[in-house]
Amino acid sequence: MNCDIAIVGGGLVGASLAVALARSSKQRVILIEAARPPQSAPSWDERCIALNDASRRIFESFGLWDALRAEAEPILATHISERGRFGAARFAAADAGLDALGYNVPLRAIGAVLWQRLGDSGVELLCPARVSAVTAREDGVELQLESASTTPAQTIHARLLAAADGAQSAVRKLLGIGAETRDYAQHAVVSAVRLARPHAGVAYERFLESGPLALIPKSGRSASLVWTLPSAQAEAAMAASDEDYLQRAQDAFGGRLGRFTDLGRRLSYPLARVVADVCTAPRVALLGNASQSLHPVAAQGFNLGLRDVAVLARRLHDAADPGDAAVLAAFTEARGSDRSRVSGFTDLLVRSFSNRVPGLAQSRHWGLVAVDLLPGLREQVLRQHLGHLGGELGVSLETSA
Ligand SMILES: Cc1cc2nc3c(=O)[nH]c(=O)nc-3n(C[C@H](O)[C@H](O)[C@H](O)COP(=O)(O)OP(=O)(O)OC[C@H]3O[C@@H](n4cnc5c(N)ncnc54)[C@H](O)[C@@H]3O)c2cc1C
DSSP: OEEEEEOOOOSSSHHHHHHHHHHOSSOEEEESSSSSSTSSSSSSOSSSEEEHHHHHHHHHTTTTHHHHHTOOOOEEEEEEEETTTTEEEEEEEEGOOOOEEEEEEEEHHHHHHHHHHTTSOOOOOEOEEEEEEEEESSSSSSEEEEEEEEEEEEEEEEEEEEOOOOOOHHHHHHHOEEEEEEEEEEEEEEEEEEESSSOOEEEEEEEEEEEEEEEEOOOEEEEEEEEEEEEHHHHHHHOOOOOHHHHHHHHHSSSOOEEOOOOOOEEEEEEEEEEEEEETTTEEEOOGGGTTEEOOSSSOHHHHHHHHHHHHHHHHOOSTTTTTTHHHHHEEEEEHHHHHHHHHHHHHHHHSSOOOOHHHHHHHHHHHHHHHHHHHHHHHHHHHHEEEEEEEOSSOOOOOO
């Protein structure tokens, strides 16, 4: 079976790329996904995800935002603080001349919209099927697929392989591409919670001795609670009764939004940073978590992956040969600084706020005060938060501010 572009992984990143390519290029595209949507979802669950302004604009340019908007709760402001210290950094949409800094959207809604759009896109869907071997040749890549419905294994020849198969990317490993891995020895415990007072569209990030706790607005009086804890504490938090967990979360966050009630199902995620040594190899591009998987503290992982998608789709728009070395070199060049800046910043944030070195708490405190008060620094942090430092994304990032 021959195609121009084989996408491996139909999670949020791979499916977004498939939809983008179906709109913008004439290439024959195949999407290979190990799960069988919609009966079994690739990788989305009950979580919500905070999309920043750049991601909203990218989804708009893919013709998807109108369908997502109804499920998206606007984030009008953010408030970042550390327990026990008075300093805080605050950002409001009005500072940036925007209606919202970003949107909190259920993963299921994004997954459903993407896969529904794929259904009539012309992209050939091979699922459930799993890539088990990859051989790179001069004119393309040969993929072996394992699938319960096709024995013996199917072979696909593609001029470009776009690997969006997640943090443990089989493609990356099969091709021998190295990755730097840091296990944070933390888990994120995620759930929904109901608030006694209105959140007014404000997202809170509160740094605690044990790790950051984020409260991100959902519709009505509810919010997504994302609490990072050392792994042993996270295990205990998962085992606690609802009442006990709510009380602990309440003690950690404080009383600003009144009593927490109606705890949703808790899910726990191990946290590690995995950054591939390179984001391309001959005839191969890595995207999303396959290229860089980050700690969720700054809500950047998918936003960064979607910028990989926007840039690759743009490079492939009129490429005669999608796997040409010049196309891949341009992609590497375009993604380099965004990848290293965002993954480096996220890692620095995790490590500086988990570090109890004497004197560091004071520096963190003044860091937050400086971000709040110094206009130049404030603008840089805000633009990063919005995803506006991501290079040429093919969408306008203009604001009225
Ligand atoms: C607690 C938490 C909160 C987060 N919050 C945010 C947030 O607010 N904002 C944000 O931007 N990001 C956030 N993230 C990060 C975000 O969830 C990820 O960056 C994003 O989901 C990665 O998507 P992906 O498609 O690259 O990878 P995945 O979702 O891992 O998808 C990979 C896909 O590849 C398939 N696959 C794997 N191997 C094979 C194979 N051999 N053959 C075929 N298919 C295969 C899998 O079935 C899967 O569907 C958060 C992460 C966590 C853990």
